[in-house]
Amino acid sequence: MKKITKWDEAAALCDSLSEDQDTLTREIVTRLADKWTLWVMSVLAEAGEPLRFSRVLEQVEGVSQKSLTKTLRQLERDGLVTRKMFAEVPPRVEYAITPIGVEMLEHVEPLWSWVAKSVGRFQQARIVFDTAKDSREDSL
Amino acid sequence: MKKITKWDEAAALCDSLSEDQDTLTREIVTRLADKWTLWVMSVLAEAGEPLRFSRVLEQVEGVSQKSLTKTLRQLERDGLVTRKMFAEVPPRVEYAITPIGVEMLEHVEPLWSWVAKSVGRFQQARIVFDTAKDSREDSL
DNA sequence: CAGTATCCAGATCGATACTG
DNA sequence: CAGTATCGATCTGGATACTG
Numbered sequence: 001m002k003k004i005t006k007w008d009e010a011a012a013l014c015d016s017l018s019e020d021q022d023t024l025t026r027e028i029v030t031r032l033a034d035k036w037t038l039w040v041m042s043v044l045a046e047a048g049e050p051l052r053f054s055r056v057l058e059q060v061e062g063v064s065q066k067s068l069t070k071t072l073r074q075l076e077r078d079g080l081v082t083r084k085m086f087a088e089v090p091p092r093v094e095y096a097i098t099p100i101g102v103e104m105l106e107h108v109e110p111l112w113s114w115v116a117k118s119v120g121r122f123q124q125a126r127i128v129f130d131t132a133k134d135s136r137e138d139s140l
Numbered sequence: 141m142k143k144i145t146k147w148d149e150a151a152a153l154c155d156s157l158s159e160d161q162d163t164l165t166r167e168i169v170t171r172l173a174d175k176w177t178l179w180v181m182s183v184l185a186e187a188g189e190p191l192r193f194s195r196v197l198e199q200v201e202g203v204s205q206k207s208l209t210k211t212l213r214q215l216e217r218d219g220l221v222t223r224k225m226f227a228e229v230p231p232r233v234e235y236a237i238t239p240i241g242v243e244m245l246e247h248v249e250p251l252w253s254w255v256a257k258s259v260g261r262f263q264q265a266r267i268v269f270d271t272a273k274d275s276r277e278d279s280l
Numbered sequence: 281c282a283g284t285a286t287c288c289a290g291a292t293c294g295a296t297a298c299t300g
Numbered sequence: 301c302a303g304t305a306t307c308g309a310t311c312t313g314g315a316t317a318c319t320g
Contacts, residue, residue, distance in 0.1 A: 078262050
């Protein structure tokens with residue numbers, strides 16, 4: 001008798017997607033790991049109001065103009081943030097998180113929290129691994 | 141009066157981490173997006189028993205030997221899979237997922253499912269974005 | 281069998297300079 | 301102000317060949 005697990009449910013969901021949709025799903029998940037994506041989204045979420053490009057640039061410490069522009073474009077393309085341009089001089093552009101962007105953050109948060117809570121276990125695993133590696137190298 | 145949101149909780153958790161721990165947390169989350177990591181883990185999880193290197197290579201369609209080796213090493217280093225070598229000729233090496241690896245998958249699964257379920261909304265957002273872009277370009 | 285070593289193409293990211 | 305354009309260092313991943 002085959003054991004039914006949640007992997008089967010997840011697999012069934014995956015199989016129900018077209019190839020395009022599967023690719024897109026991967027893309028979205030992959031983007032979560034792009035260096036700045038989550039940081040930018042959480043800055044916009046915490047702000048609770050639209051932010052100008054330069055405010056985001058300040059708050060996302062260490063990001064370059066180029067990388068921020070790219071990150072914001074991707075987020076806009078996926079409907080996770082909005083971009084509003086004002087025909088003024090000097091130009092003003094405001095970015096805000098969308099409802100689906102907030103949903104996304106809400107779904108990422110439990111995972112992130114779990115990893116953060118488990119960080120000690122990962123550290124320990126690395127110590128064990130690196131120690132074992134060192135002794136292998138010592139014996140050469 | 142300041143609105144208390146779950147972002148504050150998450151932020152508090154983040155702030156409680158040392159810089160090392162924060163870096164490690166990022167690294168773990170980042171790894172989730174490495175092309176093969178989740179696929180390898182789910183193959184090992186679904187197998188329910190240790191798998192040889194070549195079995196994994198077969199089941200993770202499209203992965204190169206080099207990338208698979210690297211992925212498995214990282215997973216081993218973080219304690220997410222185990223590697224067991226047998227002193228035989230020809231050599232045999234078996235990989236298996238660990239309890240913490242299973243936990244990780246369990247925490248990733250809801251996020252993945254949500255993205256998969258929301259894929260239609262992302263597709264729609266892209267269509268809107270790309271259409272708007274095209275008309276901007278047309279008007280040049 | 282299960283890797284490691286080497287080479288190479290493409291992507292990424294920061295720094296810098298320039299523009300509407 | 302909010303970008304774009306360009307360059308170079310770095311990283312990634314695949315293909316191939318070799319090894320204990």
